[in-house]
Amino acid sequence: MQANPILGESPELQAVLRAAQLVAKADCPVLILGESGTGKEELARRLHRFSPRADGPFVAVNCGALPAELAESELFGHRRGAFTGADRDHPGFVGAAEGGTLFLDEIGDLPLPLQPKLLRFLERGERQALGESRARTANVRVLAATHRDLHDAADQGLFRRDLFYRLHVVPLELPPLRLRGSDVLLLADHFLAEFARAHDASAPRLNRAARQALRSHSWPGNVRELRHLCERLVLLLPGQLLGPENLGLRAGQAAPADRRGTPSGLVELPVEGLEFEALEHDLLRQAMERARGCKARAARLLGLSRNTLLYRLKKHAIEG
Secondary structure: OOOOOOOOHHHHHHHHHHHHHHHHOOOOOOOEEOOOOOOHHHHHHHHHHHHOOOOEEEEEEEEHHHHOOOOOHHOOEEEEEEOOOOOOOEEHHHHOOOEEEEEEHHHOOOOOOHHHHHHHHOOOOOEOOOOOOOOOEEEEEEEEEEEOOHHHHHHOOOOOOHHHHHHEEEEEEOOOOHOOOHHHHHHHHHHHHHHHHHHHOOEEEOOOOHHHHHHHHHOOHHHHHHHHHHHHHHOOOOOOOHHHOOOOOOOOEHHHHHOOOOOOOOOOOOOOOHHHHHHHHHHHHHHHHHOOOHHHHHHHOOOOOOHHHHHHHOOOOOOO
16 A cells, blocks of 8 residues: 555645645755654655655654664664674665665654764764774765654753754644644545555445544544544445444544533633634734744644644734
8 A cells, every 4th residue: 555645625734735845855854743643754755755865765763663772773784793693784774765865753762872873963964883983974864753842852851952953954743633624524535435445345434423523533643543443444334324323433532622612611702702813813922922932832832733823823914
């Protein structure tokens, strides 16, 4: 099955994709942010596909899966005899990505002792395998991704601040599915059709109540959760007309927008109503003032992704 496309028409997602199109051709690091399951690796593959390195290799590494004692060898390689058990030369992930793109997923989990070596590689464009006497030039573009707050990790001494700033040249933040509106229905239709083809089955159909249930769900697992649900529906209920009871969504996981709409929510709608655009403008202004202009902090105060905040600031002509 082919790599998953990044589908969606929401302004929040489209803002990210436009930014990605601009930086794809620039040979600089990109830090992809977002919750688990939002499609960070798919965005990295998209950046590679539209870059001058598209004909080169794309090598993905899960930094959290690197064993601490072998992490340097796995990343930068080793020469035969460099240590017990090294019976042949090994290029490492950096060597394997020569001429292409190295994607460091979950960069926040990279072992701390390896972080200065990665920083040196990024700054000098050189790699030195274990057992080699001299460094050699490396022609590799680095993309990194994380669901962690690297600012907090740096404050706690778990991530080097200089490495963070080196990776943070161009940050792209994918919005969570719960903030993407009707994209969930577009994605559900796509995944159902995709898995129907893959499993040679008839795609289930969703009635109006089922589609509303998909819209109302908070999707803690984001696009990955929706994708797995659609495959399960194709396998277990092919060709059937489905209602909410067939989806198996956990009760109590309604999207935040639905909870806020109830009288017991954070804000109660005045009897006389209100001007929503004015309220949104005022909340954005307050958040920016409280965060002293820091957009990342203002986004956290409002429960928005950074790109959603940027979109809304532009919409209301609020200067950052």
